[in-house]
Amino acid sequence: MTLLEARNLKKRFGGVQAVAGVDLEVRAGEVVGLIGPNGAGKTTTFNLIAGALLPDEGSVRFLGRDVTRWPAHRRAHLGIARTFQIPQPLAELSVLENVLVPLARAALRRVLPLGPYRRPERIARARELLVRVGLEAHAEQPAGRLPLGMKKRLEVARALALEPRLLLLDEPLAGLTLREAEGILELIAGLREGIGVVLVEHNVRLALGVCDRAVVMDAGRVIAAGPPEAVKRDPRVIRAYLGEEADA
Numbered sequence: 190m191t192l193l194e195a196r197n198l199k200k201r202f203g204g205v206q207a208v209a210g211v212d213l214e215v216r217a218g219e220v221v222g223l224i225g226p227n228g229a230g231k232t233t234t235f236n237l238i239a240g241a242l243l244p245d246e247g248s249v250r251f252l253g254r255d256v257t258r259w260p261a262h263r264r265a266h267l268g269i270a271r272t273f274q275i276p277q278p279l280a281e282l283s284v285l286e287n288v289l290v291p292l293a294r295a296a297l298r299r300v301l302p303l304g305p306y307r308r309p310e311r312i313a314r315a316r317e318l319l320v321r322v323g324l325e326a327h328a329e330q331p332a333g334r335l336p337l338g339m340k341k342r343l344e345v346a347r348a349l350a351l352e353p354r355l356l357l358l359d360e361p362l363a364g365l366t367l368r369e370a371e372g373i374l375e376l377i378a379g380l381r382e383g384i385g386v387v388l389v390e391h392n393v394r395l396a397l398g399v400c401d402r403a404v405v406m407d408a409g410r411v412i413a414a415g416p417p418e419a420v421k422r423d424p425r426v427i428r429a430y431l432g433e434e435a436d437a
């Protein structure tokens with residue numbers, strides 16, 4: 190089932206054509222890697238899908254509806270959740286409370302009786318989400334004191350609390366040690382059940398290891414798209430990545 194269909198997206202900032210006609214489709218049950226070197230236009234494309242930016246041209250359809258001009262919060266209500274490259278937890282609150290906040294928001298959206306903020310079933314659900322992302326042992330700690338790798342896991346739990354159909358992950362591996370990154374990749378691989386995931390990542394090798402389909406961008410355009418095995422052998426991808434692969 191197709192969740193997201195973006196067609197011919199274009200976005201210009203002054204003299205820079207950041208996105209120059211991008212098509213992107215995401216189906217339920219797949220992780221799509223949106224890959225490309227620095228400045229390729231990945232973040233801009235991500236923001237056009239999340240609704241943080243509006244395109245100059247092109248369209249975004251989600252669950253069969255045209256959401257091209259919708260603001261981010263309306264898209265979130267319809268089922269598009271995102272994480273941020275730099276995690277922004279409510280630092281003074283505990284890890285558990287950080288998940289309770291979006292759970293209360295999701296209840297509000299579904300017009301369920303909101304009840305007290307800490308109702309037992311909501312706490313149970315928050316704990317389940319913490320188990321899912323491997324943070325159950327840290328539930329009572331202040332979120333601000335978690336190391337970066339765990340803050341990124343918390344971001345994922347907070348996004349999952351909104352019960353999204355599409356989860357957008359903005360460079361979840363940025364700034365992590367290789368070991369932390371491998372842990373997050375394992376977590377991402379387990380997320381795809383029933384939902385679509387878009388993973389923005391500039392490390393092509395790591396991203397290709399986890400995605401079902403890769404969309405590779407360079408200079409605002411899609412230069413290759415398909416299963417990771419095919420994309421890896423694509424001469425345009427090899428050319429765009431020669432420098433980067435040498436350092437990776």
Ligand SMILES: Nc1ncnc2c1ncn2[C@@H]1O[C@H](COP(=O)(O)OP(=O)(O)OP(=O)(O)O)[C@@H](O)[C@H]1O
Pocket residue numbers: 202203205206207225226227228229230231232233234391
């Ligand atoms: N708000 C903005 N104002 C001006 N130029 C921008 C803005 N956002 C992005 N750009 C420019 O658009 C181009 C694409 O940037 P974008 O951030 O989408 O690339 P990216 O692939 O996500 O790169 P990175 O991995 O470095 O984040 C770059 O040349 C960038 O400088």
